[in-house]
Amino acid sequence: xINMSEKRINTLPVPTFRWLGVNDYKYDIKEFDTDIxxxxxxxxxxxxxxxxxxxxxxxxxxxxxxxxxxxxxVCVFDVQGQARSKxxxxxxxxxxxxxxxxxxxxxxxxxxxxxxxxxxATFEADIGFKLExxxxxxxxxxxxxxxxxTVSSINAGGVLGGSAEKIFKGTIDFKNGSDGAxxxxxxxxxxxxxxxxxxxxxxxxxxxxxxxxxxxxSVGRIDEKQFFYMQSRGIDEDKIYxxxxxAKLARVISRIDDKETLxxxxxxxxxxxxxx
Amino acid sequence: MKEKTQVVDIDRSRYDFRYxxxxxxxxxxxxxxxxxxxxxDEKNDPEWMREFRLKSxxxxxxxxxxxWGPDISGLNVDSIVAYIRQKNRMKTDWEDVPExxxxxxxxxxxxxxxxxxxxxxxxxxxSELVYHxxxxxxxxxxxxxxxxxxxxxxxxxxxxxxxxxxxxVPPTDHKFAALHGAxxxxxxxxxxxxxxxxxxxxxxxxxxxxxGAGQFEHTLIILEENxxxxxxxxxxxxxxxxxxxxAGCVELYVxxxxxxxxxxxxxxxxxxxxLNTKRALVEENGTIEWVSGSFGSHVSYLYPMSILNGRxxxxxxxxxxxxxEGQNLDTGAKMVHNAPETSSYMNTKSISKSGGVSTFRSAVxxxxxxxxxxxxVNCESLMxxxxxxxDTVPVMDIRTKQCDVGHEAKIGRISDETVFxxxxxxxxxxxxxxxxxxxxxxxxxxxLPLEYAVEMNNLIGLxxxxxxx
Numbered sequence: 001x002i003n004m005s006e007k008r009i010n011t012l013p014v015p016t017f018r019w020l021g022v023n024d025y026k027y028d029i030k031e032f033d034t035d036i037x038x039x040x041x042x043x044x045x046x047x048x049x050x051x052x053x054x055x056x057x058x059x060x061x062x063x064x065x066x067x068x069x070x071x072x073x074v075c076v077f078d079v080q081g082q083a084r085s086k087x088x089x090x091x092x093x094x095x096x097x098x099x100x101x102x103x104x105x106x107x108x109x110x111x112x113x114x115x116x117x118x119x120x121a122t123f124e125a126d127i128g129f130k131l132e133x134x135x136x137x138x139x140x141x142x143x144x145x146x147x148x149x150t151v152s153s154i155n156a157g158g159v160l161g162g163s164a165e166k167i168f169k170g171t172i173d174f175k176n177g178s179d180g181a182x183x184x185x186x187x188x189x190x191x192x193x194x195x196x197x198x199x200x201x202x203x204x205x206x207x208x209x210x211x212x213x214x215x216x217x218s219v220g221r222i223d224e225k226q227f228f229y230m231q232s233r234g235i236d237e238d239k240i241y242x243x244x245x246x247a248k249l250a251r252v253i254s255r256i257d258d259k260e261t262l263x264x265x266x267x268x269x270x271x272x273x274x275x276x
Numbered sequence: 277m278k279e280k281t282q283v284v285d286i287d288r289s290r291y292d293f294r295y296x297x298x299x300x301x302x303x304x305x306x307x308x309x310x311x312x313x314x315x316x317d318e319k320n321d322p323e324w325m326r327e328f329r330l331k332s333x334x335x336x337x338x339x340x341x342x343x344w345g346p347d348i349s350g351l352n353v354d355s356i357v358a359y360i361r362q363k364n365r366m367k368t369d370w371e372d373v374p375e376x377x378x379x380x381x382x383x384x385x386x387x388x389x390x391x392x393x394x395x396x397x398x399x400x401x402x403s404e405l406v407y408h409x410x411x412x413x414x415x416x417x418x419x420x421x422x423x424x425x426x427x428x429x430x431x432x433x434x435x436x437x438x439x440x441x442x443x444x445v446p447p448t449d450h451k452f453a454a455l456h457g458a459x460x461x462x463x464x465x466x467x468x469x470x471x472x473x474x475x476x477x478x479x480x481x482x483x484x485x486x487x488g489a490g491q492f493e494h495t496l497i498i499l500e501e502n503x504x505x506x507x508x509x510x511x512x513x514x515x516x517x518x519x520x521x522x523a524g525c526v527e528l529y530v531x532x533x534x535x536x537x538x539x540x541x542x543x544x545x546x547x548x549x550x551l552n553t554k555r556a557l558v559e560e561n562g563t564i565e566w567v568s569g570s571f572g573s574h575v576s577y578l579y580p581m582s583i584l585n586g587r588x589x590x591x592x593x594x595x596x597x598x599x600x601e602g603q604n605l606d607t608g609a610k611m612v613h614n615a616p617e618t619s620s621y622m623n624t625k626s627i628s629k630s631g632g633v634s635t636f637r638s639a640v641x642x643x644x645x646x647x648x649x650x651x652x653v654n655c656e657s658l659m660x661x662x663x664x665x666x667d668t669v670p671v672m673d674i675r676t677k678q679c680d681v682g683h684e685a686k687i688g689r690i691s692d693e694t695v696f697x698x699x700x701x702x703x704x705x706x707x708x709x710x711x712x713x714x715x716x717x718x719x720x721x722x723x724l725p726l727e728y729a730v731e732m733n734n735l736i737g738l739x740x741x742x743x744x745x
Contacts, residue, residue, distance in 0.1 A: 015344035191677035200672040209662040217683040219674045
């Protein structure tokens with residue numbers, strides 16, 4: 001059943017200037033029956049899951065990773081219309097979560113909250129997006145470091161074409177007691193259009209002395225030297241942008257092993273022949 | 277047992293003296309139409325300003341309190357005295373300034389600085405300017421440096437004031453901008469004509485001596501084409517247990533090819549709520565450079581905004597924040613690229629210790645028409661213990677493909693590797709750590725005017741005791 005209602009979700013852990021419109025996502029969004037998926041990984045075991053979302057829906061994935069376990073989750077969003085996704089994870093001692101998310105279209109609101117509770121828990125996120133006119137993406141990713149020597153690494157990047165709108169909110173939160181924790185966050189966005197809107201909001205919150213946190217972001221056009229080099233090799237401008245866009249996604253796609261998923265992605269990207 | 281490196285709080289004893297105020301000079305506390313009208317009467321406001329104040333009060337009444345940032349629930353605006361009348365009119369000869377006020381500023385080193393290194397000085401004590409003076413040769417070059425109220429009543433400048441006052445920061449901007457519009461008092465007006473380069477700085481110093489009071493000065497600076505000015509702003513207050521409020525406003529208009537350097541050293545006492553608003557509009561090939569040191573206040577909200585409105589305009593923000601016990605300092609900057617080939621650069625450092633909270637908050641907005649623009653943000657935070665807090669909250673809003681925007685942030689403690697390296701070069705551990713902390717602040721402190729840089733080095737005293745854990 002689908003209802004329309006105004007909601008405030010994807011709330012930034014520390015709100016900022018209201019006029020920037022990034023504190024939360026507050027538009028009329030459809031209310032779907034939520035598909036809840038619970039993934040528990042027992043001690044020292046490994047699991048791998050793929051979720052391919054190609055229709056309007058709401059998904060809620062709840063991960064619990066016990067001591068020494070490993071979980072790899074791949075989520076691909078390729079939607080005509082709206083989709084909502086929530087991934088929450090609790091990681092015990094030495095547990096690790098590898099999250100790969102790829103956004104290929106739609107009006108998607110995505111929240112990812114990972115609690116690194118146990119000592120030396122690790123969280124690695126690779127996020128890619130390729131959005132065109134009409135696409136909207138609001139991502140709110142939060143890595144809460146509770147345990148000692150926990151590590152998070154967040155890599156996001158992609159291309160925005162047409163009138164696509166994207167907000168990426170990435171928060172590394174070093175809680176008091178997360179002694180020796182490390183967190184790194186990086187985002188690289190290539191804009192292919194003057195109508196596209198990119199908002200990048202990388203937060204580091206810190207209540208612990210002995211931690212290392214850093215974030216870097218780079219937004220804009222192709223590096224002038226790279227552009228010149230490719231032109232000097234006889235590649236025209238459109239092709240250069242196309243290559244750059246493919247390169248931005250290749251990093252994320254290379255993390256996906258599942259053959260069927262790769263075929264669907266390549267089909268969606270209009271390069272079915274590349275999957276051979 | 278190893279002892280931790282102690283970085284002592286900033287020593288404010290130099291600022292922590294006070295003089296008894298004659299209470300009869302206070303207007304009633306709180307914000308009401310009668311009080312606003314009384315301020316207008318006191319200042320003999322022109323009709324437009326009287327209306328502006330009352331309109332601002334209406335906006336204040338209807339504007340909600342900020343719902344982000346540090347907690348300001350300890351501030352009760354109704355108990356703040358918005359205006360304190362001065363018995364004596366503003367002086368242009370230092371010897372004519374009342375003795376207690378003169379002594380205050382002499383303790384702060386203002387007259388000495390004026391003699392040695394400034395082109396002009398303004399000194400505000402509570403609600404009113406008590407002294408304003410500019411060197412004769414500077415005045416002869418056409419530079420105007422006077423108090424805003426005199427300028428508003430001077431037929432030569434009245435229209436300029438009317439057409440610029442609170443146009444960059446309208447009362448609708450936020451609740452404390454509206455409050456400022458209603459009760460503002462004091463502050464400076466600076467006008468630098470076309471092609472005039474002022475080689476030595478002007479300085480305004482703001483002192484809030486009264487208990488439970490607010491200071492609402494307004495600074496308006498206009499630089500015409502190809503002119504240059506360095507303006508220094510200093511502020512301090514003695515400590516009281518009652519909350520004090522500073523809700524000043526700074527509006528800067530930088531003309532074509534002009535360059536303005538605006539340096540602020542904020543050292544309010546720890547009972548102060550510093551809710552200040554600063555904004556610059558920069559025209560073609562103009563430059564604004566902000567240098568900002570935030571050391572005092574109980575709570576600060578301070579984010580100077582640069583609106584790059586002409587092709588090739590540029591802005592630079594260099595800031596350092598030191599949050600100690602009982603302080604929650606929320607500082608940063610906003611850059612709005614609203615024309616092609618504009619550039620902005622932010623470089624900030626913050627230090628948190630003894631339970632202090634320091635937040636770096638920024639916004640970089642590159643609009644559709646800002647093609648060929650560049651922006652770079654770099655912020656670093658140093659945590660000196662685990663009872664303090666340091667947050668970084670930057671936002672980038674980019675709306676053109678033809679731009680380059682970069683952002684880097686780092687947070688952490690003193691690096692063991694760096695200490696090890698310095699020790700391998702012959703330094704003791706204490707010397708190494710002291711050098712790192714001083715070095716952390718160095719690239720910001722070197723941007724400060726010399727006398728303030730020296731003062732800052734003295735302020736951040738380092739006590740190294742034994743090894744460090």
